[in-house]
Amino acid sequence: MFTYKIVLVGNFGVGKTSLIKRFVENSFSEEYLSTIGVSISKKTIDNATIMIWDIEGHTEFKPIFKQYLLGSKGFIIVADLLREETIDAIKNHIELCHNVVKDAPICIALNKSDMPHKLDEHNLQAIKSLSPTIIEVVKTSAKSGDAVENIFFKLNQKITSQL
Amino acid sequence: MSHEKQHINEEEALQEAISPIVNRLIDKNFENSGDKIASQMAPLIGGAIREQIKSQKDDVVDALYPVMGNMISKFVTKSLEELLNKINTQIQNGLSIETIKRKIKAKLKGVSESELLIQENNQTKIKAVLLIHKESGTLLSQVENEQSQLNDPDMLASMMTAIRSFVNDWASNNATHSELGEIEYGGNKIIIEASGYSYLSVITEGAISPHIYKEIREVLEDIVLNYADEIKKFNGNFDKLPKDAIKEKLQTLINNETQPQSSSKKMHPLIFIIPFLLIGYLCYAFYQDYVDYRIQSEIYKRLEQVPALSIYKINIDVKDKIATIDGKVPFKYHKNLLQENIQEIQEIQEIKNNILVTPTLTDPLQVSSNIAYFLAGLNQDKHTNLSYSFDYNTLTLYGIVKNTTIKNQILQELQKIKGIQNINYDNVTIATLTIDANIYFTKGSSQLSAQAQTILLDIISKINNFNSKDTIVLNSYSDMIGDQIINEKLAKKRLKDISDFFKDMGNLQNKIGTQIHFSAPPNIDLKKEAHKARCVNISLKNEEK
Numbered sequence: 001m002f003t004y005k006i007v008l009v010g011n012f013g014v015g016k017t018s019l020i021k022r023f024v025e026n027s028f029s030e031e032y033l034s035t036i037g038v039s040i041s042k043k044t045i046d047n048a049t050i051m052i053w054d055i056e057g058h059t060e061f062k063p064i065f066k067q068y069l070l071g072s073k074g075f076i077i078v079a080d081l082l083r084e085e086t087i088d089a090i091k092n093h094i095e096l097c098h099n100v101v102k103d104a105p106i107c108i109a110l111n112k113s114d115m116p117h118k119l120d121e122h123n124l125q126a127i128k129s130l131s132p133t134i135i136e137v138v139k140t141s142a143k144s145g146d147a148v149e150n151i152f153f154k155l156n157q158k159i160t161s162q163l
Numbered sequence: 164m165s166h167e168k169q170h171i172n173e174e175e176a177l178q179e180a181i182s183p184i185v186n187r188l189i190d191k192n193f194e195n196s197g198d199k200i201a202s203q204m205a206p207l208i209g210g211a212i213r214e215q216i217k218s219q220k221d222d223v224v225d226a227l228y229p230v231m232g233n234m235i236s237k238f239v240t241k242s243l244e245e246l247l248n249k250i251n252t253q254i255q256n257g258l259s260i261e262t263i264k265r266k267i268k269a270k271l272k273g274v275s276e277s278e279l280l281i282q283e284n285n286q287t288k289i290k291a292v293l294l295i296h297k298e299s300g301t302l303l304s305q306v307e308n309e310q311s312q313l314n315d316p317d318m319l320a321s322m323m324t325a326i327r328s329f330v331n332d333w334a335s336n337n338a339t340h341s342e343l344g345e346i347e348y349g350g351n352k353i354i355i356e357a358s359g360y361s362y363l364s365v366i367t368e369g370a371i372s373p374h375i376y377k378e379i380r381e382v383l384e385d386i387v388l389n390y391a392d393e394i395k396k397f398n399g400n401f402d403k404l405p406k407d408a409i410k411e412k413l414q415t416l417i418n419n420e421t422q423p424q425s426s427s428k429k430m431h432p433l434i435f436i437i438p439f440l441l442i443g444y445l446c447y448a449f450y451q452d453y454v455d456y457r458i459q460s461e462i463y464k465r466l467e468q469v470p471a472l473s474i475y476k477i478n479i480d481v482k483d484k485i486a487t488i489d490g491k492v493p494f495k496y497h498k499n500l501l502q503e504n505i506q507e508i509q510e511i512q513e514i515k516n517n518i519l520v521t522p523t524l525t526d527p528l529q530v531s532s533n534i535a536y537f538l539a540g541l542n543q544d545k546h547t548n549l550s551y552s553f554d555y556n557t558l559t560l561y562g563i564v565k566n567t568t569i570k571n572q573i574l575q576e577l578q579k580i581k582g583i584q585n586i587n588y589d590n591v592t593i594a595t596l597t598i599d600a601n602i603y604f605t606k607g608s609s610q611l612s613a614q615a616q617t618i619l620l621d622i623i624s625k626i627n628n629f630n631s632k633d634t635i636v637l638n639s640y641s642d643m644i645g646d647q648i649i650n651e652k653l654a655k656k657r658l659k660d661i662s663d664f665f666k667d668m669g670n671l672q673n674k675i676g677t678q679i680h681f682s683a684p685p686n687i688d689l690k691k692e693a694h695k696a697r698c699v700n701i702s703l704k705n706e707e708k
Contacts, residue, residue: 001400001401001402002399002400002401003301003302003317003399003401004299004301004398004399005299005300005301005321005399037325037329038325038329040300040318040321040322040325042315042317042318042321048399049317051299051300051301051317051318051321053321053325065328065329065332067328067329067331067332068325068328070298070299070328071296071297071298071299071300071301072299073299073398073399159399162398163398163399163400
């Protein structure tokens with residue numbers, strides 16, 4: 001039996017909550033409700049219970065609250081394919097995560113893949129090369145559910161193999 | 164101007180024409196899509212109420228009053244009901260050590276018992292204890308009270324951690340380093356006690372006493388002391404964590420809370436009465452003992468005051484107001500006297516009079532003197548002369564008694580003297596009556612003189628007295644004067660008269676033997692004492708001899 005914590009990190013509005021909602025409840029809502037503070041969900045895969053921390057998105061005025069990252073076994077850094085600044089912020093997020101939990105495995109979800117976007121394979125490789133701890137860089141869509149489960153499974157696999 | 168007026172008229176006409184249609188449309192819309200309208204209206208209601216309160220507070224109060232009043236009273240009633248039920252159960256539980264303790268406590272503190280009861284009902288109930296990994300918020304272990312199961316403790320642990328992180332961070336930015344210690348909601352409280360890598364969240368209900376904090380700290384210390392390393396290295400894998408051991412330690416918190424109560428409930432309340440019964444019984448026993456002792460003393464005191472009883476050894480034993488009397492007295496009189504004296508004491512419920520009446524005249528000296536006294540009486544009779552010897556219980560008599568009748572009478576009387584068992588009579592003889600009397604006659608006469616009659620009567624009396632069966636022997640003597648034939652006739656006549664006298668006057672049954680002598684009695688000189696020769700000699704003759 002395992003129980004561990006992962007945190008979704010990313011700028012505001014990139015779809016962290018939507019990804020979790022898709023993964024945990026397999027549902028999606030067009031409405032945007034900003035997460036205040038933290039919201040926690042639970043999902044059991046095989047013999048592991050994952051506590052998924054959905055934290056307030058990073059904004060210009062409000063940095064991510066470091067305390068919430070403590071004790072996390074892995075991170076999913078989420079960016080919006082349609083908003084370049086969110087992709088640029090990935091690097092900072094990786095640093096932040098590693099500051100708190102050294103060498104924690106990271107998956108990067110480039111969300112909203114159901115919408116037309118310009119990012120190609122080359123760009124993905126560039127992102128992956130940001131850190132050796134990055135397991136996977138995947139384009140996801142919380143709306144269609146595309147690759148959502150995959151990204152959680154991959155991270156789970158990596159974490160459980162380390163425990 | 165006329166253009167404007169016309170426009171107004173058209174507008175009014177249009178309103179008149181459309182308004183029924185619009186009203187119908189609105190009605191229809193409400194019917195068909197009520198839910199949609201409700202959801203559209205919902206966000207507005209909050210604002211509307213706020214606005215209304217701002218401007219027309221009293222209106223709102225009036226409008227809500229009936230509802231709020233009922234709501235509050237319902238809530239209060241419900242809460243009071245619960246409290247009452249709790250108190251009732253406590254009272255129904257009746258006599259327990261808790262109740263007695265509470266009663267004493269109430270007296271000592273000078274507060275009412277109900278107040279203490281309410282306080283007791285407010286006592287801490289630990290609903291759940293969670294041991295949480297400090298950083299990740301992972302629930303390491305948890306125990307719950309059976310009556311209050313937690314819903315999704317994993318989530319609670321994570322949320323608690325998030326809240327804790329937030330507050331601690333905020334607090335450390337604003338003041339000196341301090342930590343979140345408690346979260347309160349409703350009547351519940353979450354106590355947070357943190358150590359290096361983990362913290363305890365204890366969900367409690369009711370007032371919290373300082374000893375609860377102490378207990379929580381102790382349990383956490385215990386866990387940290389034993390499993391700090393395992394917790395520190397915990398990475399999510401529960402196989403590497405001594406879950407059972409930790410759970411056991413947490414369980415003590417809940418057990419401490421519930422065990423004393425349950426154990427006291429299991430004990431029958433009557434058990435607590437036993438010491439009181441014992442003390443009560445002892446007091447009663449001591450009191451009874453005292454009462455018995457007092458009665459006993461009283462009896463002894465009374466007996467001492469009665470001279471007839473004071474000389475006897477009498478044992479008195481009083482138990483449960485029942486007096487048992489043992490001892491020996493010589494006569495029933497003493498026994499009754501004793502009974503009468505004791506009966507006068509009212510406290511005595513029953514008298515067991517086991518007094519034995521034993522005659523004490525078995526003292527041989529006493530018996531002997533009694534016999535002597537009796538015989539002295541008998542010896543007053545000149546024909547009786549008895550003496551005796553007494554060898555403790557055998558009486559031997561010596562001497563003479565007048566006759567068998569008297570002998571038997573004496574025997575009967577002697578047997579009445581207590582202490583004599585055997586009477587030896589062999590040495591007692593019956594006295595023999597000897598009569599030697601002369602009846603003198605005048606010359607030529609056979610007539611019994613007055614003197615002669617007196618003598619005869621005396622003889623009759625003697626014979627009767629002795630009850631003698633001897634033969635009366637009559638010897639007639641003559642003075643030898645005159646004719647012998649005449650003298651013989653005269654002698655016969657004299658003998659007959661005397662015999663007749665005996666038979667007639669004495670009614671004697673004795674045989675009478677007669678003999679006529681033509682001579683003077685022996686030793687009588689006819690020449691000198693002729694008058695003494697004219698006589699009849701009377702004597703007794705025992706035929707058996």
